Amino acid sequence: MRLETPHARGGGLAVPENRRKDEVLPLVEALRRHIDRLEQGQMRLERGRSRGTAWTTGLAGIDAHLPVQGLARAGLHDVTPRAYGDMPAAMGFALALAVRRLADPVERRPLLWCRLARSEREYGRLYGHGLERLGLPRRRFVTVTLDKPAALLWTMEEALKSGALALVIGDAEPAQAGLTATRRLMLAAQAGKSSGILIFARAEAAASVSHTRWLAGAAQSRSPPQDAAAPGLPAWTVELSRARGGWPGAWDLEWQHAPHRFALVSGLRGGALHPWTDQAAPFAAAAGPALRAG
Numbered sequence: 001m002r003l004e005t006p007h008a009r010g011g012g013l014a015v016p017e018n019r020r021k022d023e024v025l026p027l028v029e030a031l032r033r034h035i036d037r038l039e040q041g042q043m044r045l046e047r048g049r050s051r052g053t054a055w056t057t058g059l060a061g062i063d064a065h066l067p068v069q070g071l072a073r074a075g076l077h078d079v080t081p082r083a084y085g086d087m088p089a090a091m092g093f094a095l096a097l098a099v100r101r102l103a104d105p106v107e108r109r110p111l112l113w114c115r116l117a118r119s120e121r122e123y124g125r126l127y128g129h130g131l132e133r134l135g136l137p138r139r140r141f142v143t144v145t146l147d148k149p150a151a152l153l154w155t156m157e158e159a160l161k162s163g164a165l166a167l168v169i170g171d172a173e174p175a176q177a178g179l180t181a182t183r184r185l186m187l188a189a190q191a192g193k194s195s196g197i198l199i200f201a202r203a204e205a206a207a208s209v210s211h212t213r214w215l216a217g218a219a220q221s222r223s224p225p226q227d228a229a230a231p232g233l234p235a236w237t238v239e240l241s242r243a244r245g246g247w248p249g250a251w252d253l254e255w256q257h258a259p260h261r262f263a264l265v266s267g268l269r270g271g272a273l274h275p276w277t278d279q280a281a282p283f284a285a286a287a288g289p290a291l292r293a294g
Contacts, residue, residue: 053104055195057097058261059251067245071097071195072211076186078172078198082217082237087123087201089218092134093236094197096255096262098167099135101195103260109166109194111141112159114152116171119201120145134234135257149176153185160196161188172198182208212246215239219252222265233257235265 054070056063063070071077077097081090098111113126128138146152149172156170168189177198186209189196198210216239221232232254239250253262 055101062251065240065246065249066243073195074190074193075211076182076189076196077212078200078208078210079214079216080200081203082215083203086217089236090199090216092234093216094169094199095134099260101167102140107166112165112168113141113143114155114170115145116152117145117147119171135260149173153181157184157188160194161191163192165194167195169197172200174200179207179209211244213242215241
């Protein structure tokens with residue numbers, strides 16, 4: 001007896017060759033809109049069940065690009081440096097997001113920061129006084145250093161699903177933190193009602209299932225008006241390249257550690273903070289709005 005495939009019989013799931021492309025595209029677009037409605041409904045349900053305040057940046061121009069409930073409180077996010085040398089900027093922006101998360105008065109759990117030994121050798125160790133200066137009290141965080149990326153991902157997964165931590169930050173290597181690994185982290189975060197932030201070491205980050213993906217680059221801070229030679233507030237050029245339930249955008253930000261909030265600043269030019277950049281260029285605010293929605 002000979003078995004025939006559905007294609008051989010002309011039936012089954014085969015798509016007719018004579019179906020035109022303009023007939024398929026409307027169906028795909030309708031399916032996308034249906035998925036968006038389902039995701040928005042689920043987000044509203046999760047927001048209603050949450051006891052704490054929404055996790056947002058505190059800036060209406062940025063929060064309008066986020067999903068309806070803000071950043072996922074029980075989910076995974078990632079931050080990627082815009083270029084080589086921007087890793088400290090990506091770490092600083094991830095820390096600022098974490099401080100916004102811990103500022104929730106209902107949230108009493110601490111933060112765990114997982115570091116790779118190779119990243120510490122290249123960019124230095126975390127400095128407690130510096131973290132506290134940015135708004136993270138030393139009693140609210142614990143750090144751990146691991147040698148292997150696989151061990152770091154396992155530690156993050158176990159910490160997230162334990163439910164004992166509000167947020168877990170970890171260095172990530174694109175080769176190890178792919179779709180499967182990030183899917184496990186997202187499920188662990190949902191199980192423990194915790195937040196996870198991956199900081200990729202290079203701009204060519206791998207595909208992930210993160211709720212939001214951010215690109216962060218260093219920008220020269222503005223000196224205070226009373227002292228032009230004094231250092232200013234931490235500043236970044238930030239791009240939201242992907243947001244589940246939201247849409248992309250780009251902004252120039254600075255961090256005000258005392259009130260634990262971001263502030264929009266005008267575009268910056270000159271004096272990019274890279275070791276090979278000529279710092280002799282004059283520093284000035286670029287013309288144009290600080291908000292660049294895309």
